[in-house]
Amino acid sequence: MVIATKYALSPIKQDVKKGKFPYLANLFPYKGCIWNYGAIPQTWEDPGHSDKHTGCCGDNNPIDVCETGSKVCTRAEIIRVNILGLLVMIDKGETDRKVIAINVDGPDAANYNDINDVKWLKPSYLVATVDWFRRYKFPDGKQI
Template sequence: MVVEVPRWTNAKLEIATKDPLNPIKQDVKKGKLRYVANVFPHKGYIWNYGAIPQTWENPSHVDENTGFGGDNDPIDICDIGSKVCERGEVIKVKVLGTLALIDEGETDWKIIAINIEDPEASHFNDIEDVRRLKPNYLESTVDWFRRYKVPDGKPENQFAFDAEFKNKAFAIDVIKCTHAHWKALVTKKSDGGEINCTNTTVQESPYICKQDEAKAFVNATPPCGPAKSLPGDVDKWYYYQKN
């Protein structure tokens, strides 16, 4: 997985699919950088959150399990390991299961996994191991995804399967399906709209570019400056109970 958001942090970062080479960028909403709210008892993201490369949740493909099209992004993944990873870090993970979030009418799979370098990784082989060894973690994950947009004035998110987690085999099938859609995307067999498929590695892709061209894209981006301090309201807590 590619880590977009380290655990316990609030800045909503993700792979920018419309930009050349798909860098990780922070979301902007109404001209302001976007942060997820702290909905008690959750502080920021409760796992290392990121995406699986070479996957695409195709909006034109109606998922047979959920009845909705994909969200037009790489498939999301939550690493439940103990290490707090760095933004942009690439780690190997063991897939354990998945949750089917329905986000504003789109299928948004959330893969549950653990860093293979975690000291306890050998004890986790399927979703029931998470339920057994990390009590309430799966329930907290559902709670987080259900309520994280409520402070922004949006309704609770919904789930397929009554918010039931599916097992490892099911999750791997979902990943394979989204990988097939990605392969069709980068070989121009599917229309990705504004998605930028420029890459340096997929030989059969018409979007492949040379290393010096890729370097030119990178050099054209603004240099990193000093980090700005977080807005004061990022540490605000929200307390929510459905009436």
């Protein structure tokens, strides 16, 4: 599912790439995404602005969110989150930010106040997140 920014009011719709539904292969040792993955509505990675840290322009998409809680969200579910940190990557020569967040209504929300709580309560989780983003496109023959 994606936020369809080319349509009026930017609805959430099924993503289609080259006439096919995108497939996310299981990537050992992970099985699918290791977090609830989504985006922040009404945000935008500006393709005309060069980020001073990456030296690249934005990817022309809403800002992505990796929600780290233990509650699995349903597809296209809208939730409120607390922002804990930010992962900034370069993907195909474009700046691609990933907000690390926690669902404020999730069972563990009270334990997380910032990115250091993620490091303490979920050791290696952030390392696994970076590793997952480095490798998830390989089964399709793509590189990040």
